[in-house]
Structures are given as structure tokens and as C-alpha cells.
Amino acid sequence: MLQVKIAVFLLSSYLTLRDAITCDGGDAENFPEFSAFCSIANQLKIGLKLAGNPEHKKTDATYADRNRAHKLAESNKTDIEAKTIKEEDGFKKKTTDVPLPDSSTGQMAARQVNETFKIAKKIYGDVETPYATRKTQIGEANKELKKALFGAEDVEGDLTASSSWLTQGNKDKLFGSSPTLAKNCGGATTNGNTEAPHVGRSLVNDLYCLCLSVQANKKACTATPTTATAQGGDLSTISKARQNEWNTQLKRCPKNTGAITTASIQAEVTLMTNLIGSNAKKPATVTAVKQYILGYAENLATG
Known part of the structure; x- marks a missing residue:
């Protein structure tokens, strides 16, 4: 604590x-x-204030990009296209985010994207978990300070x-x-x-x-x-x-x-x-x- x-x-x-x-x-x-x-x-x-964490901001942005690429590598192309049209689930316009092609080259790229995503997810968790824990602790501490006041x-x-x-x-x-x-x-x-x-x-x-x-x-x-x-x-x-x-x-x-x-x-x-x-x-x-x-x-x- x-x-x-x-x-x-x-x-x-x-x-x-x-x-x-x-x-x-x-x-x-x-x-x-x-x-x-x-x-x-x-x-x-x-x-108390939660100090800004530059590393948190960097990993947050990087993870969002890797996560979107991971979703574009999924096999359900129709679902992906529907989400890109509506800009749902973190996707942008269809002209920006398109699913990987269903070809041998596309499948190989998808595997590489998924492997990269696993590494990115671990790194993100290593940075995000302590930050989230500290945020919760400061929130609880401020409640106690308010009770004292x-x-x-x-x-x-x-x-x-x-x-x-x-x-x-x-x-x-x-x-x-x-x-x-x-x-x-x-x-x-x-x-x-x-x-x-x-x-x-x-x-x-x-x-x-x-x-x-x-x-x-x-x-x-x-x-x-x-x-x-x-x-x-x-x-x-x-x-x-x-x-x-x-x-x-x-x-x-x-x-x-x-x-x-x-x-x-x-x-x-x-x-x-x-x-x-x-x-x-x-x-x-x-x-x-x-x-x-x-x-x-x-x-x-x-x-």
C-alpha cells in the first residue's frame, strides 16, 4: 500500500x-x-494526485495499435469490415483499417501479428498493472483524507x-x-x-x-x-x-x-x-x- x-x-x-x-x-x-x-x-x-506516467502513455498508444492489428488479423473478415464501417471496437474508417487477405501471405502475416501482439500484451500488463494499482490506492487514500476533514x-x-x-x-x-x-x-x-x-x-x-x-x-x-x-x-x-x-x-x-x-x-x-x-x-x-x-x-x- x-x-x-x-x-x-x-x-x-x-x-x-x-x-x-x-x-x-x-x-x-x-x-x-x-x-x-x-x-x-x-x-x-x-x-493526492496521480502523477503522470510517460511510459504508461507510450505503452497505452502502442498497445492500442497492436491490438487493432491483432483484430484485423482475425479470420472473420465480414465482422471486421462491419466494425470498420461503424468505427467500432477501436477501428477507424474502412479505407484506413482493412483485414488481412485470406491468402498464404496474409495467413503468414496474421501469425506474425498475433505473436507480436502476445509480446505487446505482456509488456502492456507489466506497465499498466502497477499504474492501475496506484490509481486505486490514491483514490482510496483520498476518501480517508476527506473523512478526516x-x-x-x-x-x-x-x-x-x-x-x-x-x-x-x-x-x-x-x-x-x-x-x-x-x-x-x-x-x-x-x-x-x-x-x-x-x-x-x-x-x-x-x-x-x-x-x-x-x-x-x-x-x-x-x-x-x-x-x-x-x-x-x-x-x-x-x-x-x-x-x-x-x-x-x-x-x-x-x-x-x-x-x-x-x-x-x-x-x-x-x-x-x-x-x-x-x-x-x-x-x-x-x-x-x-x-x-x-x-x-x-x-x-x-x-
């Missing part, structure tokens, strides 16, 4: 690490975490145009069942996962907790305050105001540059993991729960 599965595993592990996410929200305290989240989210949205592989859309996916119908996929501030962003305490079962449900959920779970006019993730009415962690209803606030925040995300690779995703996950516990309130305070908090903690007892 491709190395991308490693990135998916790391991402899945990362999404189950924390117990509390919140902030004071007065001076863009969560900007480092916001930037890291944005980078991961954008990479997951774009997904949105909570489900059938949710998709532009991150800065959330009206198509940040909807009431997708609420449970994005935020889990009966979402609340405590369940999704941090429980009554930071001592266990039982009080916050939806933390890490999706990157959308955790971005919400970092930047939008605060009251209005806060500067949790950027220097510009939120403008929606008090969010207060109420996720039971997805409102237009919430969609607009999400779009405004995500438009402030730093833009990704460069190719999306398994290595780039792994690097971003590592960066995010290293931020856990590094931005808790009162950094000099020694407390065991700090290691579980992502972002600037409003309260070291609860996150």
Missing part, C-alpha cells in the same frame, strides 16, 4: 489525542494552531463556501450526534475522553472549536474579531450566520504552495501534534492536563 496510508494513520491518531480545545480569544492566541489546521485542511481538500467521505465542497456542506443535513457527520460545546470542544474536565466524545470528530469540528466557539467580537485565531452573534458552542442548528462566519475565518487561512504529497501531509500533522500543550494559559504553570490542550486554554481545569 502507498505511504499515504501512513499519513492517514497519523492523522487519525492525531484526531483522537486531545480532550479540550478552547481559548480566551482576545489577541489571536490560536493563530499558530489555526495556521496549522488551515494547511492540513487545504491539503486534505485538494487530495469532513467526518464522512460523501461530504465535500469549497472550504470558503460552506453553504453547500455546512448544513443541517450534514451536522451529525461533521460534529457527531447531539453536539455541544462540552462534547465537541472539551468536557467538564480535561481528565478523559468520556466527557468530550466528539473532539477530533473532523477537522471542521476542531477548527470550529479553535476559532468560532467563542463569543462574538473575539479574536481567537486572527487579528480580526468574529462578527456573528455569540456562538456559545451551540451546534444544534447550522445557521446562515454560522456559515458566513466560517467562510470569513477560512478566507484568512494562509494559502498552500507546492505539491500535496504524503510527506507534506505527515509534516503538517507532526507540526500540529507538537503544538498540543504548548499554548495553554499561564505557560509557567506546571499541570498535567496542559499536555492535552490544543490552543490557548480559558481554564486549565476544563480547557
Whole structure:
């Protein structure tokens, strides 16, 4: 399996690490975490691409020619002529593709064409099979990346145009069942996962907790305050105001540059993991729960 599965595993592990996410929200305290989240989210949205394979293209074209010649060497001339007229089965016009004559010379040529086709078919398989396998693996990996971003592989859309996916119908996929501030962003305490079962449900959920779970006019993730009415962690209803606030925040995300690779995703996950516990309130305070908090903690007892 491709190395991308490693990135998916790391991402899945990362999404189950924390117990509390919140902030004071007065001076863009969560900007480092916001930037890291944005980078991961954008990479997951774009997904991995199947690199072009010049050898695949060459063998594909060559095999098509050999395959057509092989079919022209078949014995059913009437069938071949009918297909060439209709340009079916890879044939071109009758004036271009004609069956080999039913003569000793034609039969000898047909045998040679068929022998050449056997060799071409093997070469084509040697090149095509790994390419097809890689294409399938990347497709499956991108489904996992989408699940990490949105909570489900059938949710998709532009991150800065959330009206198509940040909807009431997708609420449970994005935020889990009966979402609340405590369940999704941090429980009554930071001592266990039982009080916050939806933390890490999706990157959308955790971005919400970092930047939008605060009251209005806060500067949790950027220097510009939120403008929606008090969010207060109420996720039971997805409102237009919430969609607009999400779009405004995500438009402030730093833009990704460069190719999306398994290595780039792994690097971003590592960066995010290293931020856990590094931005808790009162950094000099020694407390065991700090290691579980992502972002600037409003309260070291609860996150």
C-alpha cells in the first residue's frame, strides 16, 4: 500500500489525542494552531494526485495499435469490415483499417501479428498493472483524507463556501450526534475522553472549536474579531450566520504552495501534534492536563 496510508494513520491518531480545545480569544492566541489546521485542511481538500506516467502513455498508444492489428488479423473478415464501417471496437474508417487477405501471405502475416501482439500484451500488463494499482490506492487514500476533514467521505465542497456542506443535513457527520460545546470542544474536565466524545470528530469540528466557539467580537485565531452573534458552542442548528462566519475565518487561512504529497501531509500533522500543550494559559504553570490542550486554554481545569 502507498505511504499515504501512513499519513492517514497519523492523522487519525492525531484526531483522537486531545480532550479540550478552547481559548480566551482576545489577541489571536490560536493563530499558530489555526495556521496549522488551515494547511492540513487545504491539503486534505485538494487530495493526492496521480502523477503522470510517460511510459504508461507510450505503452497505452502502442498497445492500442497492436491490438487493432491483432483484430484485423482475425479470420472473420465480414465482422471486421462491419466494425470498420461503424468505427467500432477501436477501428477507424474502412479505407484506413482493412483485414488481412485470406491468402498464404496474409495467413503468414496474421501469425506474425498475433505473436507480436502476445509480446505487446505482456509488456502492456507489466506497465499498466502497477499504474492501475496506484490509481486505486490514491483514490482510496483520498476518501480517508476527506473523512478526516469532513467526518464522512460523501461530504465535500469549497472550504470558503460552506453553504453547500455546512448544513443541517450534514451536522451529525461533521460534529457527531447531539453536539455541544462540552462534547465537541472539551468536557467538564480535561481528565478523559468520556466527557468530550466528539473532539477530533473532523477537522471542521476542531477548527470550529479553535476559532468560532467563542463569543462574538473575539479574536481567537486572527487579528480580526468574529462578527456573528455569540456562538456559545451551540451546534444544534447550522445557521446562515454560522456559515458566513466560517467562510470569513477560512478566507484568512494562509494559502498552500507546492505539491500535496504524503510527506507534506505527515509534516503538517507532526507540526500540529507538537503544538498540543504548548499554548495553554499561564505557560509557567506546571499541570498535567496542559499536555492535552490544543490552543490557548480559558481554564486549565476544563480547557
